Amino acid sequence: ATSGIHRRNCSAGLFDSLFLPMATDLSTLAAPPSPCDSPCRPSSSSLTRHAKHVDAQETPVPASPMFTRASQVPRHLHDPHHDSRRPIFHPQSARGWSSDPCGPIFYKGRYHLFYQHLRSSCQWYWGICWDHLVSDDLVHWKNLPPALIPTPGWYDADGCFSGTVEFDPELGVPVIMYTGVYLKANKEAVAAHGLPPPGHDPGTRFVERQLAAVPADPEDPDLTVWCKLPEPVMYPAPKGVSCWRDPFCVQRPAAAGGSGDEWVVGLASGVKGVGGAVLRFKSKHFTYGWQFDGFLAAGDNQTLGLRGNDWECPILSRLPRIAAPPSTLNCSSNSASKRAEPLSKQQLADNAAAAAAAAMLMPSASQQLPPLPSKHRRGMGSMSSWPSSASLLGVAFYPAG
Numbered sequence: 504a505t506s507g508i509h510r511r512n513c514s515a516g517l518f519d520s521l522f523l524p525m526a527t528d529l530s531t532l533a534a535p536p537s538p539c540d541s542p543c544r545p546s547s548s549s550l551t552r553h554a555k556h557v558d559a560q561e562t563p564v565p566a567s568p569m570f571t572r573a574s575q576v577p578r579h580l581h582d583p584h585h586d587s588r589r590p591i592f593h594p595q596s597a598r599g600w601s602s603d604p605c606g607p608i609f610y611k612g613r614y615h616l617f618y619q620h621l622r623s624s625c626q627w628y629w630g631i632c633w634d635h636l637v638s639d640d641l642v643h644w645k646n647l648p649p650a651l652i653p654t655p656g657w658y659d660a661d662g663c664f665s666g667t668v669e670f671d672p673e674l675g676v677p678v679i680m681y682t683g684v685y686l687k688a689n690k691e692a693v694a695a696h697g698l699p700p701p702g703h704d705p706g707t708r709f710v711e712r713q714l715a716a717v718p719a720d721p722e723d724p725d726l727t728v729w730c731k732l733p734e735p736v737m738y739p740a741p742k743g744v745s746c747w748r749d750p751f752c753v754q755r756p757a758a759a760g761g762s763g764d765e766w767v768v769g770l771a772s773g774v775k776g777v778g779g780a781v782l783r784f785k786s787k788h789f790t791y792g793w794q795f796d797g798f799l800a801a802g803d804n805q806t807l808g809l810r811g812n813d814w815e816c817p818i819l820s821r822l823p824r825i826a827a828p829p830s831t832l833n834c835s836s837n838s839a840s841k842r843a844e845p846l847s848k849q850q851l852a853d854n855a856a857a858a859a860a861a862a863m864l865m866p867s868a869s870q871q872l873p874p875l876p877s878k879h880r881r882g883m884g885s886m887s888s889w890p891s892s893a894s895l896l897g898v899a900f901y902p903a904g
Contacts, residue, residue: 594636594644596620600627601634603749603816606668608677611724614638617650617679619665629686631662633679637725650729651681651716658712658735659683660692665749665816666713667768671789672758676721678789679729680736680768682748683714703739705746706775713737713750713770715790737784737793745773745812747782753799753819756787769799771815778802779814 595601600621608615620634621627633651636644651663659681666681685692686709699710712735719728740747749771755761766789770782780801786793799819804810 594638596622596634597646598622600624600631602627603665605665605816606633606679608668608670610670610677610726612639613724613726614641615668615726616644617668620649629661631664633663633681635726647725647727650726651679651731653683654731656691656695657683657731658685658692658696658714659731660685660689661709664711667750667752669752669755669766669789670759673788674717674790676717677726679716680750680752680789681714681716682711682750683735684709684711684748686710699739702742705740705744707746711740711746711748713747713793732790736790741782741795743775744780744782745775747772749816750784751817751819759789767796768793769817769819771813771817773812773814774801775812777812778804778807778809779812781814781817 589595594616596618601618603619604616605619606615606617614637616636616638617633618636619631621631623630630653632649632653635647635650637647638644651659653659653662662684664682664684666679668677668679670676671678685696687693687698688708692710696710698704705711715732715736716729717732718726719730737750747770750768751770752766753769754763754765754767756763756765759766766786768784768786770784771779772782773779778801781799783796783799784793785796799817802809802814
């Protein structure tokens with residue numbers, strides 16, 4: 504009846520099965536805010552020129568008889584207390600299609616998690632949004648109104664695809680970078696924004712642009728309302744690619760807490776007739792000035808024995824350097840004795856190196872999260888017995904048991 508962010512049934516992105524093992528209270532779903540009478544404007548004067556109205560109501564999804572509508576599912580199945588198959592320790596939407604968690608950030612004392620969501624269908628379809636969860640402790644989550652929904656006739660008229668969220672020191676606020684799409688059959692959007700220039704059309708039935716949005720009120724710790732920047736931050740696509748979407752930041756400048764001298768973003772893509780790829784773009788500024796800078800990675804279908812042109816949802820995560828793979832304990836093949844053979848000096852050295860590398864993964868004292876309140880220290884293998892550690896999603900969490 505419901506599709507959680509712990510499960511994904513569409514194309515094989517790298518976000519699959521990579522989720523926060525946390526309890527959640529989603530018995531109620533926040534209603535969308537009332538429509539604004541005027542365009543949203545950030546409170547900071549430096550952001551006013553970027554503001555664009557975000558529609559408060561979700562764009563209707565075209566009807567299709569092959570889909571099972573969430574509205575057709577008995578109401579009691581949407582209640583997490585009456586759904587025996589609903590996960591307890593994972594954030595999940597109350598209804599509809601959910602996938603691709605993205606853009607986890609910590610801002611003004613709150614943890615934010617965004618994900619792809621479609622309330623009007625239990626299967627993926629056009630009109631996908633960015634839904635928004637917020638938490639004080641990574642255990643109890645609150646649903647907020649969608650952060651991004653398609654704007655009719657605009658660059659994202661038929662979907663707000665996956666992306667990333669970064670704190671931009673130039674603007675002084677978090678910025679969402681995402682892929683907006685409109686179908687080539689959408690006459691209103693095509694009339695307003697046209698089709699890709701010759702040579703830069705990947706050949707899909709929709710047009711992709713990389714867009715951005717900023718908070719309407721940077722002082723709001725919940726970041727409830729977002730305003731879309733009026734123009735794309737990247738367009739058009741490089742020549743010869745099969746798609747370009749799902750931006751993910753792989754390097755930050757020093758001013759943004761990174762170690763580089765510029766921003767670097769990877770985009771899911773592919774080379775026509777060859778295989779999947781991750782495009783590399785770089786810029787001194789997060790919201791403009793992006794330039795194509797080759798490939799972060801590329802695959803050859805013929806060599807790998809794969810089919811299809813596209814990769815999706817790239818993630819690049821830092822791992823420790825290990826001189827050699829750690830050796831495993833060698834056990835005697837004599838089933839009668841079942842006695843372990845002693846490790847050699849080289850195996851002991853390898854295991855010591857692996858242990859040292861694992862220790863490098865633990866955050867320093869300055870990076871540790873504050874301890875959980877005592878009311879959350881419960882369950883198998885009490886959470887209080889585990890130090891905090893950084894997940895591959897980029898948000899620190901407390902493993903449960």
